[in-house]
Structure formats: C-alpha cells, structure tokens
Amino acid sequence: MATTYTDARGYDDAPSARARFQELLPKLVLAPSVVITLVFVYGFIIWTTYLSFTKSRGYPVHELVGFLNYTRVWAQPRWIVAIHNLAIFGILYIFICLFLGLLLAILLDQRIRQEGTLRAIFLYPMALSFIVTGTAWKWMLNPGLGIEKLVHDWGWTNFKFDWIVNEDMAIYTVVIAGVWQASGFVMAMFLAGLRGIDQDIIKAASIDGATLPKIYWRIIIPQLRPVFVSALAILAHLAIKSYDLVVALTGGGPGYASDLPSLFMYANTFTRNQLGMGAASAVMMLLTVAAIMVPYLYSEVRQSSRSGR
Amino acid sequence: MRAKLLTVLVAGCFGVGLALSAEQQSVEVVHWWTSGGEAAALKVLKDDMQKKGYGWKDSPIAGGGGDQARTVLRARVASGNPPDAMQMLGFIITDYAEEGLLGNLDSVAAKEGWDKVVPAPLQKFDKYKGHWVAAPVNIHRTNWIWANKKIFDELKITPPKTFDELLAAADKIKKAGYIPFAHGGQPWQDATIFDSAVLSAGGPEFYRKALIDLDKTALTSKTMEKAFEQMQKLHGLLDPNYPNRDWNLASAMVINGKAAMQIMGDWAKGEFFKAGKKPNVDFLCFQYPGTEGSFTFNSDAFALFKVSKEREAAQFTLASAIMDKNFQEQFNLVKGSIPARMDVPGDKFDDCGKKSMADLQVALKNNAMLGSFAHGHAVPEGLKGPMIDVVTNYFNKGGSPAEATKQLAAAVENAK
Numbered sequence: 001m002a003t004t005y006t007d008a009r010g011y012d013d014a015p016s017a018r019a020r021f022q023e024l025l026p027k028l029v030l031a032p033s034v035v036i037t038l039v040f041v042y043g044f045i046i047w048t049t050y051l052s053f054t055k056s057r058g059y060p061v062h063e064l065v066g067f068l069n070y071t072r073v074w075a076q077p078r079w080i081v082a083i084h085n086l087a088i089f090g091i092l093y094i095f096i097c098l099f100l101g102l103l104l105a106i107l108l109d110q111r112i113r114q115e116g117t118l119r120a121i122f123l124y125p126m127a128l129s130f131i132v133t134g135t136a137w138k139w140m141l142n143p144g145l146g147i148e149k150l151v152h153d154w155g156w157t158n159f160k161f162d163w164i165v166n167e168d169m170a171i172y173t174v175v176i177a178g179v180w181q182a183s184g185f186v187m188a189m190f191l192a193g194l195r196g197i198d199q200d201i202i203k204a205a206s207i208d209g210a211t212l213p214k215i216y217w218r219i220i221i222p223q224l225r226p227v228f229v230s231a232l233a234i235l236a237h238l239a240i241k242s243y244d245l246v247v248a249l250t251g252g253g254p255g256y257a258s259d260l261p262s263l264f265m266y267a268n269t270f271t272r273n274q275l276g277m278g279a280a281s282a283v284m285m286l287l288t289v290a291a292i293m294v295p296y297l298y299s300e301v302r303q304s305s306r307s308g309r
Numbered sequence: 310m311r312a313k314l315l316t317v318l319v320a321g322c323f324g325v326g327l328a329l330s331a332e333q334q335s336v337e338v339v340h341w342w343t344s345g346g347e348a349a350a351l352k353v354l355k356d357d358m359q360k361k362g363y364g365w366k367d368s369p370i371a372g373g374g375g376d377q378a379r380t381v382l383r384a385r386v387a388s389g390n391p392p393d394a395m396q397m398l399g400f401i402i403t404d405y406a407e408e409g410l411l412g413n414l415d416s417v418a419a420k421e422g423w424d425k426v427v428p429a430p431l432q433k434f435d436k437y438k439g440h441w442v443a444a445p446v447n448i449h450r451t452n453w454i455w456a457n458k459k460i461f462d463e464l465k466i467t468p469p470k471t472f473d474e475l476l477a478a479a480d481k482i483k484k485a486g487y488i489p490f491a492h493g494g495q496p497w498q499d500a501t502i503f504d505s506a507v508l509s510a511g512g513p514e515f516y517r518k519a520l521i522d523l524d525k526t527a528l529t530s531k532t533m534e535k536a537f538e539q540m541q542k543l544h545g546l547l548d549p550n551y552p553n554r555d556w557n558l559a560s561a562m563v564i565n566g567k568a569a570m571q572i573m574g575d576w577a578k579g580e581f582f583k584a585g586k587k588p589n590v591d592f593l594c595f596q597y598p599g600t601e602g603s604f605t606f607n608s609d610a611f612a613l614f615k616v617s618k619e620r621e622a623a624q625f626t627l628a629s630a631i632m633d634k635n636f637q638e639q640f641n642l643v644k645g646s647i648p649a650r651m652d653v654p655g656d657k658f659d660d661c662g663k664k665s666m667a668d669l670q671v672a673l674k675n676n677a678m679l680g681s682f683a684h685g686h687a688v689p690e691g692l693k694g695p696m697i698d699v700v701t702n703y704f705n706k707g708g709s710p711a712e713a714t715k716q717l718a719a720a721v722e723n724a725k
Contacts, residue, residue: 057691058404059387075723077716078698144550165494165552167706254494254552255705256698270380272694273404274724 045286052279060275069280079281082259085171086288089260090239092175093182097235098228100179101186106216108187109194119191122184130181134248137177138164141249170250170258174242177249182238186231193227194220229296236292240285261285335364336627338611340396341378343371346579350643357630363623368392386410391614393624397443399434399685402612406437412615414441417625421632426650428669430678434686435610443612444631445649447641450665451574451607451681452505452600455560455581456593460487460569468595472509472539475598479546482569490543491559491568494552496701498559500683502543502572503536503700509599510536513677516603520682523692528718537703537710543572544704552705563592572597574607574684578645578661587659594661596668604672607684608649695720 052070055063073079104122108115125133140146141164151159163169197220205215243262250258261281269278336358342351348369355365370378375396385391391410405411418424418441427435427445435443456468464485469475479489492498508516511532519527527533548568551559560580562568571577581592588594596603611631613624630636637648642657647665655666672678680686685693699720703713 059383059408072723076695076698076720077702078695138553142550144548162549165550170552251495251553253496253701253705255499255702256496257702257705267694271376271690273689273691274694 048279048286049283051275052283054276056275056279058273058275065276069276070284073277073280073284078256078259079261079264081256082261082264085258086240086261088171089174089178089242090236092172093178093239094232094235096175096179097183097186098231100183101231102190102221102224104183104187105190105194108191119188122187124184125181126185128181130242130244131248133177133181134245137173137180138249141173141176164250165254167254167257170254174246174249174258178239178242178245181245182235186235189227189231190224193224197223229299233293233296237289240289334362334623335366336394336623337366337368337392338394338396338627339368339370339378339382339392340611341370341375342396343369346643350640353636353639354630357633357636358627361626361630363626393616393620394611394613394627397610397612398607399680400689401685402434402443402610403437404689405612405614406442410614411437411442412613412621412624414444414613414625414628417441417628417632421629423632423650426652428649428651428673428678430673430680431606431608431649434608434680443610444628445608445610446631446637447609447644447646448649448665448669449574449576449607449609449646449681449684450668451501451605451684452508452597452603453575453577453661454570454572454595454597455563455577456570456595457563457566457568458589458591458593459566460485461593468593469598470601471598476542479569483546487566488548488562488568489546489570491562491571492543492547492551493554493556493559494547494705495554495556496697497683498556498573499540499701499704500697501574501681502540502704504605504681504683505572505597505600506536506539506543507533507682508603508605508679509597510539513603513672513675513679516605516679520687521680523688523721525718525721528721529714533714533717534710537713540700540704541707541710544707574681575645575661575665578659582645588661594664602668602671602675603677603679604669605679605681607681607686609646610649692721692724695724 051060053064053066055061055065055068108118108122112118141161143149143160143162143165148159148161151161164173201219202215205219206212210218241262242260243266246252246258246260246263252259252263262285265278265281265285267278268274268281272278340351342348355367358365370381375398378396379401382391382395386405386408397405402411423441424432428448431445431448435441435445454468460482461467464478464481466478466481469478482489492502504520507520511519511527511530515527515530515532518524519530519533556573556577557580559568559571560573560577561584563571564581564584564586575594578588578594581588586592611627613628616624632650634648634650634653637650638653638657641648641653641662645662647655647658647662647669651669655663658666669678682688682693683697687693688696696717699713699716703710703716
C-alpha cells in the first residue's frame, strides 16, 4: 500500500491509469456482491411479488389474476390462525426477551465474580440451532416424558403442565423455547450498551443523592435507546421468519393450532403446488417485516447524517 | 483446505470421466428409499439392471414422504436436467405428465401385458391420457388396524365388525388400563383415520363421490357428518400426549402393550417385524370396521422422464425390470406392501400380506379399490392440503360435525 501511495504522489498533476485504478478498485471489489444482492435479494423479491399475482400452481405461469391469490389466502382459516399466532408469539417473544435480557445484563453488570462464565452460560443457547432447541423442549414439555412426569414422580400427582398438547396453549410453548434461546443474546447486547455508558455521569448522580434504582431508571436505561432499537429489529425479524423452531417443537400442531405464516408459506409453495398463494403469503410477510424495518432504517440514516458521519 | 479442494476437483474430474464413458448405458434413479430394508430391496433392481448390462446411478435423497426429493426434482426439471427415473406417488405423476415431461412406455407395456396385470384403479395413476408413463412398484393399504393380540386375548375381544363394536371394545380396553388407540397427532396421520372413517360411514360409493369426485352434495351430506362424528369418538380414545408423535412411536406403543390398536397403513407392519413380532401370534391385522370389502390404497411408482432416443433402451429395460415378478415379490416382502401386479404368487408373504392380496381381489370385484385421500391418491396436492387442514383442525379442536362438513366444502371451493 505504502509504495503505491508514493507512486501516486509522484504523478500528482496528471493522475495515472494506476491511480484511477486505485480509485476504481473498491468499487470493482464490491461490484460482485452488489450484483449478487441485487439479483438474489431484490430481484427475487420482485419475482415473488410478480408470481403472487399470477395463476402459478406447480410451476410459474404468466397468466395474471389480480388479487385472487390474496383473497384465497385470507379465506383460509389456517392463515387467520397463523396471523393470530404470529401476533401472540411476536409480541410476547420480543417483550419477554427485552425484559429478561435487560434484567440479566443489569444483574451481571454489578461487578460480580465469574462474570465471564455466567455470560457464556446465558449466551450459549444462541449457539444452538433452532431445531435442537425445538427438539429438546419438545421432550421437556411433553407431559408423558418431561417436566410434568418428573414432578409427578416426585409425588405431586395433581401437577399439570400440558401446554404443548393443549390446542389453546401450544403457541405459548413456542414463546418459552424462543425466549430461552434468544434472551441471552439480548443480554449480551445490553451488557455492551451498559459498558459504554460514561461512569462519570453515574458518579455525579450518586453524589447528588440518587438511589441506584433511580439511576438505572432515569439515567442508564434512557441512554440504552439505540440498543433497544437494534434488539427490537433483530428480535422482530427473528419472530416473523421463525420456522424451524415450530417445526421441531410442535410441528404446527395440535392440528394447526401453533401454525405460523412461514409454515403456511412453505406448505403452499413447496408441498401443495400453490405457488401463487405461497408467493402471496410471502409478500405479506415481507410487508410485515418492512413495516418494522423501514422506520428503523430511516431513523438510523437520519441519526447518522445528523451526527455528520 | 487446499488439499481437500484438490481432492474434490480430482474426484469431480473422475466423476465426469466415468459418467461420460457410462452415459449411454446407465440409468439415474432418484428415490428416498434409504432405510436399511428398502435400500436392500432396491439393490435387487440394481443387480438386475447390471446383469442386463446397464449401469445404475443411484441418487437417493433421504427424507420419508419424499418432500425433499420433490424439491430437488423441481429444481432439476426447471434447469432442464431431469433424471431418467424418479420415485413418485399418485397425482404427482399426473402433474409431471401434464407438463409433458414424462416419456412413453407403451411399447414395453404392450409387450409385457401390463394392462392385464396391473389393477385398473392403479393404472389411472401410472397412465396419462391412455399412455403408460410410470411403472408401479407396490400397493399399500391404508384402512388397516394393527392390534396387540395379548391385550385382545386377555380381554377376550375379537376384531370388531362395526364401529359400535369397536367403541365397546375400546371401552373394555380403557377400563383394563390400556390406551385403546395409539396415534400420532400429525396432519397426515389424522387424515389416515379420516380415510377409514369416511369409508366406514358411507361405503365405497360415497367415498368415491365425496373424496375423489368432490361432489358437493356428498361433501355436505349427513353421511360426511357421521364420518366426522367417528373421528370425534376416536379422539376420545387416545392418550393425552398424542400430538406431534411420530407414527412409528405410536406403533411401538402397540408393540410394547401400552396401547391396544393403531389405525395405520401397512408400512406399520415393518415396525412389528423389526421388533420380532409375528402376525396372528403377537399382533393382529384387520380392516377398520365397516370397510370390509373395500381397499384404500397408495402406491409407489417410478416415473420415467422423457429422454433422447439413444437412452430410451436403458429406460425401457429399467421399466421392465421394475415390473419383473421376481423384483416385485422381493421388494414387497421387505416393504410390507403387496406387488403392483396381480399375478405374483402370494405364498412367500406373511398372513397380513396374504389377506391384503385376497382383499384386493374382492375389492376389485366390488369396484371398491379406492385411492387413499390422506396419501395423495384421491385428489391433487393443491386440494388435499386445505382439506387435511380442516380434518386435522376438527380432530384436534373438536366442534360440531356439521360445521366441519361446511368448512370442508368451503376449503374445496377455495382451492379449486
């Protein structure tokens, strides 16, 4: 690098081909990934959107049918259940993860011994794949194998914990497994945020006589706003696209009681030969993600331009 | 890392070289028969091909039910590189034939007289517009009940002939502390029960009208409500932990004497044999009550893709090897099903297999050999899915049978 720099300097008044190449190089290097992203992300988004307006069944066809696929998707009780479940799962998953993550981070931030070990323990679930998490929780939550049987064997025979086989409660077991997996990761994000806070402000506040809870509530947590936003964005898209966790944990059942839009989309696109309907549901999922991500990206861009970066 | 890359490259070149030299006389077969017994059975076919001088390029894609295999096939077809033959089920064959992708086996079929030996209801799936496009391997029956003989003997129960007798027997079993029915709460398993319930409630003609012809009056009739009522009653006879249980675990419950019966296709028989159990000694096989004389089936077949003229010879040889009596016998002895051709002697088969073969003859005479709805031999996938949604939702959630029939008809309407 250093030699090329002096070379360029040597021909200062007339920029050489080499200097121009130097200027072009970053663009050239980035070009393939830009092209790949354009084609495989945005190109396919457009393709899927187009398919959702066609009569495609097993293979793409180009006969346009307007919003027919969308009305057919909404006419299916299973889609309605999936949307309801997404609302329940999404809201509970995001908020419990945020709450637990923040709580754990604050507790870990008290300069305790063995912090590194504890941090690793809480973070470990994130290293597992969703399939493993789902399968392990499937066994633990199964009334005939797991927690319920254990407590029964201990002697409390009227203990009941059968959510996973209960039509109305099955979706909450997905929340449990999801929270178990992700809250450690959220904790790590918050912990990083906490470590970045200027200790002098906290010292000043405590000199002014603020109690510790008050310092956290009034000073520290408000400063963590960017972490909240990032965590929210990550958790929201994890919630909307979660698929493998449900497949392994409940298989979408009992019946289709714990179905999610992603399962619906996969079933229609790949096993039911309803490419059009699958595409329509995919587009609606994309719009849901966009509804969350676009304001986030917008605020990010605005902030960075304001701070002059 | 580099060494590894090199090995891959070298292996790749070799692979290409070999493929080129063997291109003319080898057949590529995509299938999902990867489990021990099935793979061994397929080896019979492979050896047969090799004896006739053709190579066999095995392309197994694991995953029961073949969803993964079909996804891969879709990609290969889209890129214009289909295999010679692919294992397929029911309407999927028709789907590919409609796309004009399958070859024509008429010359082999005529020479070997397939029309005479393959049951007509099966031909419906292996032929497209009167031309043979696939070679069937087996016939599975789905309206079976598998029962633990020890429990039946202990409680002095005989195989029930009517649904009410079944309920009475189940009641006895429950009182004795056993689970009457082992079941896995997955949509396709719920639908397997539905097959039998519809057949039992309305008989073969009704089954055909409702689930194959999708006749609206049949779908919304009182008879259909009765089928849903049967489902509801059966639901009360399961253990509470049934949701999302795999079918073979449910079979294990019957094998171990925890549960008395399982409603499942005859692939369940393999589980019993694996556990060292013998038919009519350790376990019983009988039809779902009210479905005697009828036979709901699903059948595996190898669909042959359209290939260039010079490769046709290899394909025809494969098709004829699949239809070979010896292969059909060997394969089905392992698979638990019965041969797709009716002229294979049944003396090597176990009692349940013999019964299946005899019942098939009766069902054919009564025009009661019917494609299984749950296993994709009654309606195409696009219709089957939403219909199964209704069935599984009702089975697990309960509700009024009248409401369920309405939903079923609505699902059919919406998916058409």
